[in-house]
Amino acid sequence: MGTRRDEEQGYSTERPRDKAVIAGVNLPIAWSGGMGGEADLPELARLVDTAGADVVGEVEQNRHRPVPSTYLGKGRLEDLQELVEQTDANLVVFDNDLSPAQGKNLENILEVNVIDRTELILDIFASHASTRQSSLQVELAQLQYMLPRLTRLWSHLERQAGGIGTRGPGETQLETDRRLVNKRITALRSQLKDIASSRITQVRSREGVFKTSLIGYTNAGKSTLMNGLTDAKVYVKDQLFATLDATTRKVELDERRRFLLTDTVGFIRRLPHHLVESFKATLQEVQDADLMIHVVEASSEDPEHQIRSV
Ligand SMILES: Nc1nc2c(ncn2[C@@H]2O[C@H](COP(=O)(O)OP(=O)(O)OP(=O)(O)O)[C@@H](O)[C@H]2O)c(=O)[nH]1
Ligand SMILES: [Mg+2]
Structure with missing residues (x-):
């Protein structure tokens, strides 16, 4: 909280943005029963930005399997350590899921906070x-x-x-x-x-009405479409996971053609399973729909990838 005096003197009283180095290991898809695959550092950078940190560097490595203690191999870990020092970063974010021990080992070596993608997404959800x-x-x-x-x-x-x-x-x-x-x-x-x-x-009172639900990759424009079709005035912002709650409104085209439209939380590849589990009530609205409208951002670099994430 800034004091009045700070504001008068024009100081920024906000905490400075964290400086993050991002890291990802590309694994064979089949690794650990289908848990592997390519890291997606551009998407991770978008998540880091949404969480309020600046990406100041990145490290990527191809491996057949992660190193059990530190995930990254020795050489790339040294590169990462050097990058953290050079850029004065205070945070390292891994695209891969880290075990508690891996997180601890990496923090001991790098001497900065180390989090993984799951923790980052949980943090974004918490602040939104x-x-x-x-x-x-x-x-x-x-x-x-x-x-x-x-x-x-x-x-x-x-x-x-x-x-x-x-x-x-x-x-x-x-x-x-x-x-x-x-x-x-x-x-x-x-x-x-x-x-x-x-x-x-509430759900009972809607029985017999045709239900449609907007689904899609996060930041695709679902809420914008919702606001265009209804008077819902839901929150729209150019960031990931702006919407976390379901909002339903009635749309009447004419006397006979009317339906319910629901805007809800967006999807991302590998959404942390604890989030899927605890948001099941919100996601239920989607399951109850008679029709799902898949919103895709046509101008995105890889629309196919976003479509597959949903
Ligand atoms: N250029 C362009 N921008 C759009 C369009 N639709 C939405 N946007 C912008 O895209 C950003 C995200 O829009 P939202 O409607 O919040 O997207 P969302 O799918 O609800 O995203 P989340 O709730 O965060 O998952 C906002 O800055 C919108 O202004 C569109 O048709 N064209
Ligand atoms: Mg939205």
């Missing part, structure tokens, strides 16, 4: 959530992502206690944290269930 439902949904996804990573926070205590007793102080604290997180997850699930069941009445 504007309703109670989407805020709860994002928090649920974030806690589920965090749960297996809690050890990363406490491992220094566990190491101290190693070999002495079966329960070091770190381990006890870890169990307390896990219990608290699990308790919160249960509470969030039940609150989301309440919201979903209060919607059932």
Whole structure:
């Protein structure tokens, strides 16, 4: 929060934008049961920009499989380290999903924050959530992502206690944290269930009406089309995941031709599974539709890729 004095003197009171180096490893598609494939650094750069950081460098590598401890091979990791120092970056973002141990190892070597694409998308969702439902949904996804990573926070205590007793102080604290997180997850699930069941009445009142739903890659122009066809005035912005909630309006062409139109959250390739799971109520609106309208940005560099993501 800036003080009045700061504003008068014309200082920017906003936090300076983070400087990020992005990294991606291209793997054979078949790696780890279909989890591999090409990294998409241009898309990752768009995500980083939406999250509020500047991309100051990038590192890419082709490998048959990731290095278990650091994902990148030794040489490329040294390049990355040098790039971080040269550009004075304070963040490294990986296109590939990192295990908790890989994230920790990379942070120790690079001495800056290291996050992966999943964490970045969760962060964007968290900053764009504007309703109670989407805020709860994002928090649920974030806690589920965090749960297996809690050890990363406490491992220094566990190491101290190693070999002495079966329960070091770190381990006890870890169990307390896990219990608290699990308790919160249960509470969030039940609150989301309440919201979903209060919607059932709304859904019933729409029975028998033809339902259409706008779907497509994020930032394709779904909300713009929604606003053009209805008086919904939903939020439109040139950024990824501007829309996180479903909005439904009636469209009447004439007496006999009327239908419901729903605008909802956009898609991206490899949408983190915790997000898909916790946004299932929002995505339900799409499943209930009689017709899906797939919005595609024809001017994008690779419309085919965006179509396949949906
Ligand atoms: N040039 C051009 N720009 C458009 C068109 N439709 C939308 N835009 C712009 O594209 C950007 C994204 O539009 P949105 O309608 O927010 O896209 P969306 O699909 O709802 O995106 P998310 O909700 O973020 O997934 C905005 O800056 C729009 O002004 C179009 O037909 N032509
Ligand atoms: Mg939108």
